[in-house]
Amino acid sequence: MTGYNCVLVAIDLSDEAITVLERANNIAANHQATLHLLHVVEPLSLAYGGDIPMDFTGVQEQLQQQAEEGLRSYAQRFGVSPERCHLLTGRPETQVHELSEKLNADLIVVGSHGRKGLALLLGSTANGVLHGASCDVLAVRVG
Structure with a gap:
């Protein structure tokens, strides 16, 4: 097996992200690979589908600022x-x-x-990443 050269770790900035980051960091170190961190802020308009006639601009900016601080940390x-x-x-x-x-x-x-039942049927971010990726995906069990 050839080693990994570039490891991308996608985190949600929760306390559980530490477990995921530790695993990714260890793999990157063992393979002398570069480690990239990614956090994705979902637009509130996606979450609510435009069903709520409100301006979420201020809230979205606050989420973005908190994400920047968390990612930096x-x-x-x-x-x-x-x-x-x-x-x-x-x-x-x-x-x-x-x-x-x-x-x-x-x-x-x-x-x-590792959800089961209805949550599994509805899908998850990890499942979505797995099924569309063109490279290896490691899903680290958390929670």
């Missing part, structure tokens, strides 16, 4: 340089796939809650 903790930190907006699965292609990543690491 995790990057510092794991020694990831700012140019390898990516904060994007959109659907998480789509953004992960597009960035992994752009970076020519050969491993994507995501967290997975």
Whole structure:
């Protein structure tokens, strides 16, 4: 097996992200690969589908600012340089796939809650990443 050269870890900035980052960081270190961090902020308009006639601009800006701070904090903790930190907006699965292609990543690491039943049928971000990726995907069990 050839080693990994570029590892992309997609995190949600929760406390569980540390477990995912530790795993990705260890893999990157063992393979002497570059580690890229990604967080995707979902637009509130996607979450609510435009059903609520409200202006979410202020809330969206606040979410973006909190995400920047959170991503910066995790990057510092794991020694990831700012140019390898990516904060994007959109659907998480789509953004992960597009960035992994752009970076020519050969491993994507995501967290997975291992849901069953209805939650599994509805899908999850980890499942979406897995089924559209052009490289290896590691789903780290969290929660």
